[in-house]
Amino acid sequence: MALVDELSQLKDETLAAIAAAGDTSALEQVRVGVLGKKGTLTGYLRSMGQVPKEERAAVGKAVNEVRVAVEQALEAGKASLEQAELSARMSAAAVDVTLPGRAQQIGSRHLITSIIEEVSEIFLGMGYSVVTGPEAETDYYNFEALNAPADHPSRGMQDTFYLVDRSGDISRVRGESDVLLRSQTSGVQVHTMEDRKPPIYVIAPGKVYRRDVADPSHLPQFHQIEGLVVDEGITFGDLKGTLDYLCKQIFGEDRRTRFRAHYFPFTEPSAEVDVSCGICHGEGCRFCKHTGWIEVLGCGMVDPNVYGFVGIDPEKYSGFAFGIGVERIAALKYNVPDLRMLLDGDMRFLRQF
Numbered sequence: 001m002a003l004v005d006e007l008s009q010l011k012d013e014t015l016a017a018i019a020a021a022g023d024t025s026a027l028e029q030v031r032v033g034v035l036g037k038k039g040t041l042t043g044y045l046r047s048m049g050q051v052p053k054e055e056r057a058a059v060g061k062a063v064n065e066v067r068v069a070v071e072q073a074l075e076a077g078k079a080s081l082e083q084a085e086l087s088a089r090m091s092a093a094a095v096d097v098t099l100p101g102r103a104q105q106i107g108s109r110h111l112i113t114s115i116i117e118e119v120s121e122i123f124l125g126m127g128y129s130v131v132t133g134p135e136a137e138t139d140y141y142n143f144e145a146l147n148a149p150a151d152h153p154s155r156g157m158q159d160t161f162y163l164v165d166r167s168g169d170i171s172r173v174r175g176e177s178d179v180l181l182r183s184q185t186s187g188v189q190v191h192t193m194e195d196r197k198p199p200i201y202v203i204a205p206g207k208v209y210r211r212d213v214a215d216p217s218h219l220p221q222f223h224q225i226e227g228l229v230v231d232e233g234i235t236f237g238d239l240k241g242t243l244d245y246l247c248k249q250i251f252g253e254d255r256r257t258r259f260r261a262h263y264f265p266f267t268e269p270s271a272e273v274d275v276s277c278g279i280c281h282g283e284g285c286r287f288c289k290h291t292g293w294i295e296v297l298g299c300g301m302v303d304p305n306v307y308g309f310v311g312i313d314p315e316k317y318s319g320f321a322f323g324i325g326v327e328r329i330a331a332l333k334y335n336v337p338d339l340r341m342l343l344d345g346d347m348r349f350l351r352q353f
């Protein structure tokens with residue numbers, strides 16, 4: 001076959017292959033096969049030297065025509081394949097903007113956390129600072145320095161979780177140690193008076209632990225907010241005014257408070273504070289057991305014996321302390337009928353707050 005015919009056949013075959021290429025990589029294979037270094041058309045160009053002189057012009061022209069035609073077809077094929085591939089990619093990744101969105105679950109603060117924040121804000125507004133202490137505490141801070149005598153019932157094993165000492169120190173009795181899970185936040189008073197000089201105005205929120213079986217009104221782990229003020233000239237009147245303000249802030253301006261004499265080892269005198277019943281407003285109902293009052297916290301003037309443990313001069317300074325149960329506030333303010341609901345993690349309950 002004459003060279004010119006061979007070339008024309010090559011052209012037809014190549015154009016057919018280009019038309020048949022299903023994607024750009026198949027197209028590229030066709031290009032390499034014809035125009036690449038070892039491509040068929042390149043082979044013809046290389047062997048032009050062997051073509052008889054008189055045919056060379058015609059053959060050269062034919063080669064060139066094939067090259068131009070092939071290049072044009074490649075270009076057109078490439079453009080349309082790329083377009084097709086792009087729209088295939090786009091429809092594969094298509095987003096249906098008409099689908100309804102998936103609602104994000106938005107978390108919220110736990111009721112106990114928000115009560116602690118609310119009470120903290122009230123005291124921050126009065127110039128107090130917020131401090132914390134360790135939950136694993138020594139007997140000294142939880143009881144002894146709080147003037148709790150060694151035989152005080154609150155020290156009994158039925159109340160307090162003691163941590164077992166596994167250090168192998170045989171001098172300890174029955175593996176018990178003097179390290180315990182604090183049964184009250186009052187120990188933070190001692191830490192604070194060790195660490196700071198008066199004037200002291202602090203509150204200390206945190207977890208406390210008692211060996212109680214969980215029931216509607218008890219949890220083995222709950223929260224308290226401790227308060228401590230030590231300054232010159234602090235009186236029981238300051239205590240009353242502060243706690244009356246606190247109760248009104250938490251429960252409402254219409255609530256009244258009363259202070260009932262009580263005993264706590266680390267305060268003298270001590271009192272329990274009752275707030276007027278929010279259901280019957282003091283008339284007496286089932287909720288307040290027909291007394292018109294609901295107990296909310298314990299308080300008192302810091303016992304001079306406690307100052308003795310921390311080296312504060314009771315002649316110069318006086319102060320008051322108080323302790324509130326956070327779960328108790330939750331139960332009273334939000335009518336939580338069973339404290340265990342605070343721990344269940346049932347979103348239908350927790351979302352209400």
Ligand code: DAH
Binds near residue numbers: 266
């Ligand atoms: N720590 C006491 C308790 O857990 C509560 C308390 C009472 C704290 C009187 C005080 C206080 O600071 O002055 O029952």
